Amino acid sequence: MNSPARPYLIAPSILSADFARLGEEVEKVIESGADVIHFDVMDNHYVPNLTFGSMICKALRDYGVEAPIDVHLMVSPVDSMIEQFLEAGASIITFHPEASHHVDRSLQLIKDGGAECGLVLNPATSLHHLDCVMDKVDQILLMSVNPGFGGQSFIDNTLDKIRQVRQRIITSGRDIRLEVDGGVKASNIRAIAEAGADMFVAGSAIFNQKDYKAAIDEMRAELALANNS
Numbered sequence: 001m002n003s004p005a006r007p008y009l010i011a012p013s014i015l016s017a018d019f020a021r022l023g024e025e026v027e028k029v030i031e032s033g034a035d036v037i038h039f040d041v042m043d044n045h046y047v048p049n050l051t052f053g054s055m056i057c058k059a060l061r062d063y064g065v066e067a068p069i070d071v072h073l074m075v076s077p078v079d080s081m082i083e084q085f086l087e088a089g090a091s092i093i094t095f096h097p098e099a100s101h102h103v104d105r106s107l108q109l110i111k112d113g114g115a116e117c118g119l120v121l122n123p124a125t126s127l128h129h130l131d132c133v134m135d136k137v138d139q140i141l142l143m144s145v146n147p148g149f150g151g152q153s154f155i156d157n158t159l160d161k162i163r164q165v166r167q168r169i170i171t172s173g174r175d176i177r178l179e180v181d182g183g184v185k186a187s188n189i190r191a192i193a194e195a196g197a198d199m200f201v202a203g204s205a206i207f208n209q210k211d212y213k214a215a216i217d218e219m220r221a222e223l224a225l226a227n228n229s
Ligand SMILES: O=C(CO)[C@H](O)[C@H](O)COP(=O)(O)O
Pocket: 013, 015, 016, 038, 040, 072, 074, 145, 146, 147, 148, 149, 150, 151, 152, 181, 182, 183, 184, 201, 202, 203, 204, 205
């Protein structure tokens, strides 16, 4: 079905980390084999929850975190937050198209700031939002839960959406990452990869375990079995 041009990337979501020890938690999860840190920004407006802003991203950089930071903006409006996160050292910034009045402008703002850009589509958001930006995005994030909270169950019909987006990526001829976020765990990560994803966000499935390395290793073992030919 698909042959990812990139290796599989595991991106622990710090939403489920111990916020009182965030620097140590991030260090520990990187040492345990994580590729990317997924950073969930919620504003109690676009989503019914409130998390953290760019100061925390900057604090992680100042603490010495060098791993890519993948900022998932669940905020509206988006542009002022994009500017702040560019300043704070974000590597990738994604946002929800319905949260921006001018999607192309917001994507360009991210690129001009030197970060990678992408759109996030909720479970019931149409793929039509991708039609005019496939030449611009570096990453597409498909939500497999409704945004706002960690620890929810994976919505199964996301698998079909992943297959459709993978086809669009192949058609575009571009090297666009396909990230999936929400309810990802060792028991379903192989099916998600086989559908066409190459980047996997997992919050509770990693941070709610005692042994982060064992949790990540188990996911990698499942990914090694994925048939994506
Ligand atoms: O964007 C998110 C929620 O809006 C989180 O990234 C996501 O839910 C990760 O948590 P979990 O793996 O526990 O589902």
